[in-house]
Amino acid sequence: MTQLSRRTILKAGMAGFAASAFPGIAFAKAKKEDKKAAKSAAAYDAIVLGAGAAGLIAAITAVDSGAKRVAILEQMDRPNGNAIYALGNICGWGSKRQIRQGIKDTAEDFYKAMMVTSNWRADPALTRTYTNDIPSGLDWLEENIGIEFGKVKKAPYPREWRINPILGKGITGGSQMVQMLVAAAKKRGVVFLWQHRADKLITDDHERVIGVEAVAPDGRKKFFTKGGVTIATGGFSANPEMVDKYIGGWASRLAIRGSLSTTGANISLALPLNAKFVNMDQFHAGPIIAETHVNPNEVLNSGYGIIVDLRGKRFVDEVNTYVIKAKACAQNTIENKAWAIVDADCKVIGNMTHRFELLNTKYYKADSIEALAKDINIDPAVLKKDVDDYNNALKNGTLKQMNPPCSYRQPHPIAKAPFFAIPYEGGMTATFGGPLINTKAEVQTLEGHSIPGLYAAGNAAGGLFFRDYIGGAQLGGATVFGRIAGREMAARAKAAK
Numbered sequence: 001m002t003q004l005s006r007r008t009i010l011k012a013g014m015a016g017f018a019a020s021a022f023p024g025i026a027f028a029k030a031k032k033e034d035k036k037a038a039k040s041a042a043a044y045d046a047i048v049l050g051a052g053a054a055g056l057i058a059a060i061t062a063v064d065s066g067a068k069r070v071a072i073l074e075q076m077d078r079p080n081g082n083a084i085y086a087l088g089n090i091c092g093w094g095s096k097r098q099i100r101q102g103i104k105d106t107a108e109d110f111y112k113a114m115m116v117t118s119n120w121r122a123d124p125a126l127t128r129t130y131t132n133d134i135p136s137g138l139d140w141l142e143e144n145i146g147i148e149f150g151k152v153k154k155a156p157y158p159r160e161w162r163i164n165p166i167l168g169k170g171i172t173g174g175s176q177m178v179q180m181l182v183a184a185a186k187k188r189g190v191v192f193l194w195q196h197r198a199d200k201l202i203t204d205d206h207e208r209v210i211g212v213e214a215v216a217p218d219g220r221k222k223f224f225t226k227g228g229v230t231i232a233t234g235g236f237s238a239n240p241e242m243v244d245k246y247i248g249g250w251a252s253r254l255a256i257r258g259s260l261s262t263t264g265a266n267i268s269l270a271l272p273l274n275a276k277f278v279n280m281d282q283f284h285a286g287p288i289i290a291e292t293h294v295n296p297n298e299v300l301n302s303g304y305g306i307i308v309d310l311r312g313k314r315f316v317d318e319v320n321t322y323v324i325k326a327k328a329c330a331q332n333t334i335e336n337k338a339w340a341i342v343d344a345d346c347k348v349i350g351n352m353t354h355r356f357e358l359l360n361t362k363y364y365k366a367d368s369i370e371a372l373a374k375d376i377n378i379d380p381a382v383l384k385k386d387v388d389d390y391n392n393a394l395k396n397g398t399l400k401q402m403n404p405p406c407s408y409r410q411p412h413p414i415a416k417a418p419f420f421a422i423p424y425e426g427g428m429t430a431t432f433g434g435p436l437i438n439t440k441a442e443v444q445t446l447e448g449h450s451i452p453g454l455y456a457a458g459n460a461a462g463g464l465f466f467r468d469y470i471g472g473a474q475l476g477g478a479t480v481f482g483r484i485a486g487r488e489m490a491a492r493a494k495a496a497k
């Protein structure tokens, strides 16, 4: 006889107690007709929630792996997630294109770079899976979907040739990617159910996911599946209540850099199933002008100038990355608004002001700091003192003793007219937290096992990112884990027949 562990006996005892103590509540049986529907010919082999990068890739891969009937439920009347806002850089190594371009790289170096970026807090197994699968993922996007990439570029950190930029051809690279994926999915017969907002997963009495409920224009509906459901609804950046709860009140003041449709269905759908959520306070931020969506990144990354709030007070060490500067703006200023003050020597100012003008976005330019201060409604004496303090500290070698310190490695004086004031706000790019997945994209429970039939991919899934990400690794993650989820659902559907 197998020896029962104390834990097993306790579990069995508690389950019996709970079932009898709360009949019809925690242990409610799945409805008979739901169970029948999940086995009927009408059930889909695979259901995907969300027509973003990860969802479209999961649906396409499910079909290519043998699934016959595959549906995507999308809450909007078109793809409307962060993917369409994305520049379209995908971070990877070892793809055929990279090898053709003579780029030498190794799995070990790539893995290490991803782990270092997360301060070694990313899930090692998921990071290893990303590392192993991204070469074939990039090849698949190019060869099977027809996505065209530009020449491989160097990543900002570490300076390796890992950025594969999708050619946007007049739109963002991310939008181009989504358009190509929608076309590929339609070609394969994937059923698109637009304006279907998924709001509840349906389980059988073994807590296996057998379907989903959605709100559609003609009422509430149920959809059933043999292979499983993939949550690919993005993160919760556009849900202020969740941002407040999981990250903090200050973060809910951040402007939204991307989609307003990423409202946390990854959390609300998986929470009732005892899913384990990880990295819930982690997210990516960047500067933005909320009104016109101009990204003033270039100036903030230029290594020139100082940053002040609307009263003229410095609040952040200017050497920091744009991610930290964006977060600090929401954390340390009352309005989440600030100015970068630079002079005519700033190398990128021409480019930047050109982009501002193209997008009808206001910036200010004046021949003296006092005149600039008047234009931006700051007391001229205050801004003049900021600039003088900075220039004097630079001369005396005491920049690091300022409050806050300024740690530029190669500081430049703010001396040459004209002077510029470039506005920015802190913005939320995407949240990193969500239900933890394993290397098969299966959602994990608090007890440490997989929820049968439930997968997550892209920004909906938790575990891959912490603190920051190497530029291009989010679309890369959507590609790698979208493909895995698609294959797994197809295999499950096949096994169920």
Ligand SMILES: Cc1cc2nc3c(=O)[nH]c(=O)nc-3n(C[C@H](O)[C@H](O)[C@H](O)COP(=O)(O)OP(=O)(O)OC[C@H]3O[C@@H](n4cnc5c(N)ncnc54)[C@H](O)[C@@H]3O)c2cc1C
Binding pocket: 049, 050, 051, 052, 053, 054, 055, 073, 074, 075, 076, 078, 079, 080, 081, 082, 083, 084, 085, 086, 087, 088, 089, 090, 091, 174, 196, 197, 198, 199, 232, 233, 234, 235, 257, 258, 259, 261, 262, 263, 264, 265, 428, 429, 430, 457, 458, 459, 460, 471, 472, 473, 474, 475, 476, 478
């Ligand atoms: C400005 C900006 C630039 C970026 N640039 C890059 C880049 O160059 N490289 C990179 O790697 N990453 C980039 N990112 C991040 C990248 O866009 C995301 O990581 C990626 O889009 C995630 O894809 P996804 O499929 O997980 O989710 P999304 O693309 O956000 O798609 C989610 C979809 O799910 C739908 N949905 C939500 N809830 C429901 C529901 N209940 N029922 C049905 N449907 C639902 C949404 O409407 C949406 O269509 C950028 C992000 C921003 C904002």
